[in-house]
Amino acid sequence: MTQVTNESAAQKQVFLADVVQGLSQPIKKLQCKYFYDERGSQLFDQICQLDEYYLTRTEQSIMDQFAGEIADQLGIGVMLVEFGSGSSTKTQVLLRHLNQPVAYVPLDISEEHLLKTAEGLRIQFPDIEILPVVADFTKGFTLPVSKKRPSHAAVFFPGSTIGNFEPDAAKSTLTLIAELLGQDGGLLIGIDLQKDPSIIHAAYNDASGVTEQFNLNLLHRVNNELGADFDIKQFEHLANYNEQLGRIEIYVVSKCNQVVTLGEHTFTFKTNERIFTEYSHKYTIEGFAKLAADSGFVLRKHWTDENQMFAVLHLVHQPIKN
Numbered sequence: 494m495t496q497v498t499n500e501s502a503a504q505k506q507v508f509l510a511d512v513v514q515g516l517s518q519p520i521k522k523l524q525c526k527y528f529y530d531e532r533g534s535q536l537f538d539q540i541c542q543l544d545e546y547y548l549t550r551t552e553q554s555i556m557d558q559f560a561g562e563i564a565d566q567l568g569i570g571v572m573l574v575e576f577g578s579g580s581s582t583k584t585q586v587l588l589r590h591l592n593q594p595v596a597y598v599p600l601d602i603s604e605e606h607l608l609k610t611a612e613g614l615r616i617q618f619p620d621i622e623i624l625p626v627v628a629d630f631t632k633g634f635t636l637p638v639s640k641k642r643p644s645h646a647a648v649f650f651p652g653s654t655i656g657n658f659e660p661d662a663a664k665s666t667l668t669l670i671a672e673l674l675g676q677d678g679g680l681l682i683g684i685d686l687q688k689d690p691s692i693i694h695a696a697y698n699d700a701s702g703v704t705e706q707f708n709l710n711l712l713h714r715v716n717n718e719l720g721a722d723f724d725i726k727q728f729e730h731l732a733n734y735n736e737q738l739g740r741i742e743i744y745v746v747s748k749c750n751q752v753v754t755l756g757e758h759t760f761t762f763k764t765n766e767r768i769f770t771e772y773s774h775k776y777t778i779e780g781f782a783k784l785a786a787d788s789g790f791v792l793r794k795h796w797t798d799e800n801q802m803f804a805v806l807h808l809v810h811q812p813i814k815n
């Protein structure tokens with residue numbers, strides 16, 4: 494069973510409205526969730542293989558090394574819900590170690606990629622019910638009902654995806670997770686840690702240009718799905734680390750003065766004008782625990798690699814009672 498929460502014509506209207514609204518701002522912006530159509534998901538998988546992109550292999554190594562301990566923390570008979578599951582690569586070691594898991598719910602906005610991944614997982618894990626949900630995790634959605642009753646649900650949110658949100662939006666997403674989980678629900682989340690800025694900068698400016706393709710894929714999507722006429726060759730990728738705010742800031746930059754048409758709308762670009770596309774916030778463990786505390790989460794345990802590049806945190810929802 495697959496749960497699709499939005500009908501696609503309605504989704505397209507929302508995409509159009511978001512693009513028009515974003516490009517009409519004094520500082521133009523496009524939301525990073527729109528990176529992920531099938532091509533975007535494939536490009537992201539290629540990014541994960543890059544030498545410069547330490548995030549994926551480091552988080553995977555933490556999962557591989559501590560899967561047993563992490564599974565113990567998550568408990569028996571769980572329904573594991575993964576936010577932004579992508580190719581569910583890091584989940585597999587967890588599914589192998591969990592104690593009598595009842596169901597796995599991969600949740601992603603990138604429908605085609607999610608459904609293909611779910612098919613593969615059904616073959617690999619025939620004893621775990623795989624219940625994909627196509628949804629935007631920043632909006633409300635309901636959990637699917639599994640055949641066997643789980644003892645509880647836990648959310649897995651790897652990939653440093655929470656880092657794409659500014660602090661207030663991150664808190665809203667954590668609050669949504671808290672509401673989904675209820676009292677004592679567990680959240681296992683991957684965060685990228687603050688480190689030498691040159692290492693971070695290289696991760697988002699790879700020599701082979703895959704990150705540039707991924708970033709520009711947003712313009713391809715706007716052309717292909719909404720009928721805009723972006724001349725993609727006339728735009729380029731820019732990613733800078735903002736040391737003060739501890740975050741990567743990613744833009745698409747216009748190489749010349751130009752006009753882009755989208756239906757009845759026209760958008761003018763000056764040479765070097767930017768479209769903001771994504772942040773990736775880098776945290777300390779203490780800083781993230783403080784942020785999550787505002788949504789009622791308490792840090793139970795964390796695991797990191799020997800170079801302290803990345804961390805996986807287990808937090809439990811225990812709101813303060815008035």
Ligand SMILES: C[S@@+](CC[C@H](N)C(=O)[O-])C[C@H]1O[C@@H](n2cnc3c(N)ncnc32)[C@H](O)[C@@H]1O
Pocket residue numbers: 525526529534537541549576577578579580581583600601602603628629630631651652653654
């Ligand atoms: C940084 S990738 C991480 C993928 C995978 N979890 C990993 O750790 O490699 C972010 C994933 O979240 C999904 N995603 C981004 N924004 C989303 C949203 N608002 N709702 C649902 N999925 C979203 C993307 O399609 C993508 O698969």
